[in-house]
Amino acid sequence: MTFTSLSVELVDCIVQLQNSCFPDGWDKKMLLDGLNNGLLGIVAIDNDEILGFITYSKNIDFAEINDILVAPAFRRQGLAKQLLNRIELLLKEKTQKIFLEVRESNFPAINLYKSAGFKQISVRKKYYSDGENALVMQKEL
Numbered sequence: 076m077t078f079t080s081l082s083v084e085l086v087d088c089i090v091q092l093q094n095s096c097f098p099d100g101w102d103k104k105m106l107l108d109g110l111n112n113g114l115l116g117i118v119a120i121d122n123d124e125i126l127g128f129i130t131y132s133k134n135i136d137f138a139e140i141n142d143i144l145v146a147p148a149f150r151r152q153g154l155a156k157q158l159l160n161r162i163e164l165l166l167k168e169k170t171q172k173i174f175l176e177v178r179e180s181n182f183p184a185i186n187l188y189k190s191a192g193f194k195q196i197s198v199r200k201k202y203y204s205d206g207e208n209a210l211v212m213q214k215e216l
């Protein structure tokens with residue numbers, strides 16, 4: 076397995092993976108627009124297959140995680156944790172805080188973030204189009 080930066084060439088494969096297992100992910104247009112506007116990402120690849128990825132954006136002294144996804148067959152093997160660790164290493168020189176939003180029913184993701192040191196700081200009521208609340212979580216670097 077290797078890790079590479081998110082690029083336009085990988086967007087189709089990422090969208091395909093999302094469509095197969097995570098309806099909340101950004102669509103192709105959003106990802107391409109994002110890349111044009113500073114969206115960053117790390118992608119885990121093995122033999123041309125995308126195993127997982129994380130996307131995030133950087134501001135002056137904080138960063139925001141947009142999405143993290145691991146292909147179902149590769150879950151519970153520590154890959155999401157590795158992706159989080161990698162962006163933290165890249166960010167820690169200039170970034171003080173990382174924020175993210177997560178569906179309040181998404182226990183695997185909430186557990187992941189808690190195990191990585193994120194803490195819930197607030198709730199965004201009816202944040203998602205189906206009316207579900209989002210938990211806002213933060214980690215200080």
Ligand SMILES: CC(C)(COP(=O)(O)OP(=O)(O)OC[C@H]1O[C@@H](n2cnc3c(N)ncnc32)[C@H](O)[C@@H]1OP(=O)(O)O)[C@@H](O)C(=O)NCCC(=O)NCCS
Nearest residue numbers: 143144145150151152153154155156177183184186187190
């Ligand atoms: C959430 C997700 C990225 C986790 O990926 P993963 O590679 O399986 O996670 P890891 O193996 O690194 O797990 C790290 C820790 O997270 C927690 N965790 C991960 N999956 C979990 C699950 N299904 N149930 C409970 N805790 C879970 C555990 O604490 C785990 O540590 P452990 O395995 O030692 O118990 C993956 O389930 C996924 O892609 N889900 C769909 C996309 C999604 O919901 N993204 C979040 C958007 S906000």
